[in-house]
Amino acid sequence: MFSDPAVAPFSLSLKDLPWWIDWDNSKCTLCGKCTAVCPVHAIELGVFRRRKVQTPLNFSAQPSQETSLYYGIRQKTDPASACIGCAMCSMVCPNDAIIPRRSDEADKLRYHVDQGGSPRNRGGRRNVSESLLDRIKFIRISMLTDPALDAGRHEFELKTLLGRVLPPEENFRRMKEREWIPPIREIYPLIIGSMSFGALSPNMWEGLQLGVAYLNEELKMPVRICTGEGGCPPRLLRSRFLKYVILQIASGYFGWDEIIHAIPHMKEDPCAVEIKYGQGAKPGDGGLLMWYKVNKLISAIRGVPMGVSLPSPPTHQTKYSIEESVAKMIQSMSMAWGFRVPVYPKISGTSTAAAVLNNLSRNPYASGLSIDGEDGGTGAAYNVSMNHMGHPIASNLRDCYLNLVKIGRQNEIPLFAGGGIGKNGNLAANAAALIMLGASGVQIGKYIMQAAAGCVGSESDRCNICNIGRCPKGITSQDPRLYRRLDVDLVARRVVDVYLSFDTELKKIVAPLGRSTTLPIGMSDALGINDPAVAERLDIKYVV
């Protein structure tokens, strides 16, 4: 009579888990680092028996047996402690005695991650590694038909415009009559997209900001970064570095009273204001900063009490249609800075994007539209939202751009695209593809986390625990014991590295097209793909 049943429905074996800990007894020194570092306690010291049976040949003596003990690393199998594959154990192992390996078939854990009736919630990215953008080729190599350019030696002006661009005659008229002209920023086309102070650790956030400041002030690259919805540190609001920052406002309005209080003291206007309506990774879903992340610091920046969970609703309250919402929000945000700051909405990729865009094109204060495709990353979302909801960015952006072309306004209202750019490391190629499909610029999130801070997450469900505050690299944790693993200066330096190398790669792509002083926005004759259906859908060339 034993109270614990031997096997429960959710009893799993190692075979059922997505990651297996491969531990080598002959190399292990039992130093304890792997179990100390494991963010989810997937491994522990185990006591093991070893038994030897000795039977001499020819039955020359009685058989004997001996049982002995040894200690080693044991992988836990309960769903709550399943290995996430982050491989921090390998990183700290002095003898290369341990590494997580991918299991050899579809795991069974996925059927048991809803204990207590809560569907799986995770951070990270969609578990789909394929990327349409990766398949797009740049097929127009101008060589001698246009001036041939050398990416390494020629000078390039790869900037883009954020803001409403008036038709030239209208612009001249207004200049002449000293009328209001919509604010425009000339910025670098690769923007660090919205990741909040809270979703990211203080060291990560500052590292990104510091890197952006360096790019602007030391290297003269007008790179911009969006705050995400979590407020903005008061010091930054009152510094000259604010001009490199796009302030985001979203449905939770966190930190906005602090921003309002800071307006009279601002030395510089922010680059722009982004109104978030949706996020590619979890369309139609809001955000939630769990209470254990809301420490004293977060509470100060967001203007909320400590230790409470902070939900951002899926929608902005008091706004019942996109028309009303856009009109109201853009007016309010423009007014805050005397109509000197561009204001644009960000939506998740959706089949209704063109309707939003149509509306914006008729709104004289709308400065652009940002669309976040299905491949965007997130700090926390339901698995089902992340894996199955949203719209691929390529056709969504393309439809919007071609819509603008149809009404002759493609040069007037810039489109920004995000979601999965560089998901397989091909940052410049993906960005260039979107630009040539019609984007004025692109926004990145996951890529910069991986490149600048060493995020180990992947599209094959590695790590992806951004939501539980235990990020092993200290990127998405508010726990100083974790985020102090991240060196602010090194993050900043990596941001600089990423931009410099991106810049070179982007030149390598646009130089053969003969472009050096303007970004090839919408230059879709340079694009081809080896899939006729995609080619037709995107109105680019079919090449084999």
Add this chain to the structure above:
Amino acid sequence: MDNNEEYFVISGKINGKRIESRILEEKLQKAVESGHRRIKVNAFGQHGIGGRLWRAGGEPVEIVVEGHSGQRVGSMGFPNTVIELTGPASDDVGWLNSGAEIVIHGHASNGVANAMAQGKIYVSGNIGSRGMTMTKRNPRFDPPELWVLGSVGDYFGEFMAGGVAVICGVAPQDRDDILGYRPFVGMVGGSVFFRGPYKGFSRADSKIVDITDSDWNWLTSNLEIFTRKIGKPELLETLSDRSEWRLIKALTPLERGGKTNRAMSDFRKAVWEKDLGTGGLIGDLVDFDRGLIPVITTGDLRRYKPVWENRKYDPPCAATCPTGIPVHRRWRLIREGKVDEAVALALEYTPFPASVCGYLCPNLCMQSCTRESAMLPAVDVTLLGKESIKAGIPEIPKPLGGRVAVIGGGPAGVSTAWQLRIMGHEAVIYDMAETLGGKLASAIPEDRIPPEVLSAELERVKAVIPNVGLEKRLSREDVEKLKSEFDYVVLATGAQKPRVLDFPGKERMITSLDFLRRAKKGNIKPGERMVIIGAGNVGCDVAAAGKRLGAESLLLIDVQEPASFGKERKHAEDAGAEFRWPCFTREITEQGVVLSTGELIPADMVVIAIGDAPDLDFLPDSVATDAGYVLVDENFRTSDEKVFAVGDMVRPGLLTDSIGSGRGAAQTVHKLLAGGAECNGERDMIDRNRVKTEYFDPRLAAFDDIQDAASQCASCGDCRDCGICIEICPRSAISRTPLSGEPYEYVVHEDRCIGCGFCVGACPCGVWNLIENFGLM
């Protein structure tokens, strides 16, 4: 130009019509082949004049170009060739020049000397963009040279990989910049002398170096040649001021070494924090260090820390024993060699450690033993129980003054009185039987417990509880009286009323209680064939007793699958008892039991064993009942606050349940009388998974003796002082500290511990635990 010589003249026009470059080339080559060594070309824009003249077989060839020279004059020129242009030159003069000397008495347009490898080009004016680009120096030959009297156009020296260029800055096109826009991008070799103002050059590729004396000697001697070649020797003096000259050379690969951007830490301190303030972005909001820490940390920076939770939880054996005996502590005492203490310890919990633990109890402690979860035999507590017969009389403390009447001298009542006595109270037992012990003494067959064991334990009970009133049947009034005479009254009369069924012939059967009592006294004859209605454990006892008294066939019938189990069931089966179900009795006749199916089961004796119920007739009205049992709260107190009830009166159960309830009631009464703390606080049971059963021999099937059994106890939640944690700790962070009251404790040195949890993983007893370290939060 020396006009005294005679030139072979080739015209670029025939009959006023320009000839193709191909034709001019044919004429020129043919002229050289036929021996002409001085040739004048009246050019009309033809391409590539003067190159490729190897047909002279190495003899010097002089070409004078008049008129409009076309593109690429002297391209692929040979070392034997000297070309002189009387006027300006078009693009790409000396393209891929492999040795020719080319003199231009005017300006030259774009691409001068592009890809030149050998030879010299002298330009008596300015040149256009992309001059001296992609030039090389082949180690087999002298380096190529380009001499420019004036200035050079944009992008000069791109990808220059060798050769020497000299830019004299005389009458330049741009007075402020003789080097043009972005010169020397991609330059990897060669050197460039220049004289005059400039606006910049690619410092990523080149640098200004000092002009050495040998450089200067080379420059001055060759300037003399240059000025002479272009027919302006008078300029030599102007050009001979060393201080006006600069020399540029390509950076070596080692000198390049990547861009030297400002260090980030410097930027942060000098720029970032200068504007934001010390501590950067959030320096005003945090008062702790945000600096880098290693991944493996100690002290407050650990995410988790170990804690020594010795005896925080009860082991499963103690937690599941209704009597609450700390079995594991007894085993530990035995391991420590303190057998007497181990034996005596039981008496703090039960007056019947030998009878119950050793013989009669189904031993819930063993059923719950952690070892069972690992397919190891549970530590055999019956060995320890039997050993308990040796336990002497416990010490009775000085009287505290409390007086309690206990009605009923069975296990529950005796347990109550026993506990009250050893806590220092006076307890008086009243029982209607002749002896103490209730059913324990009167109804349990002797083959299940040796009589001497039970009588020895009853003797011990009598020694502890002197006041026992036997053969006293109490009425309701008596109970009321006791209530007024004593502080509290504890009811423990058990279940004495056998349940019977109302069917014809019921008078022919005998109740199990009756049968067992008489059997124990030996004054009943069961007959050959015995049928027992009710196949529970009591029915099994009846069967076993019946066999002992001579019955030959034993049949237990039940309306459902029999609920009997354990030792009782085994005894009955060993006696040859058969079990049948479902069987519904219709009547009992002389022949035996008639079932509802009409079947007759022949029987000489029929015993009904379907349970006993409490006799509640004597209860005062103030004591509430429910469904035939006395209603009590969790402290065994009845609705009458002076009255407690324990044992089978409250709910039917095992002997250990009765003993446990007696102990529980006594503790409550003691608390009420003495105001003392509870003797044993309730503790949670340890999670069995914390205990490591791997330390034990999986092949061990039985225990030799109590020493053997004690060695196999996992000591769940109770440190066995093995010291494994000290040894397994990779950081030597654990030490054992002797204490004054307690014998010892294990201590973690926080400044060494990394929170790996190895102590937790290795601890055989599950004492160590790893908890979140909130040191910094």
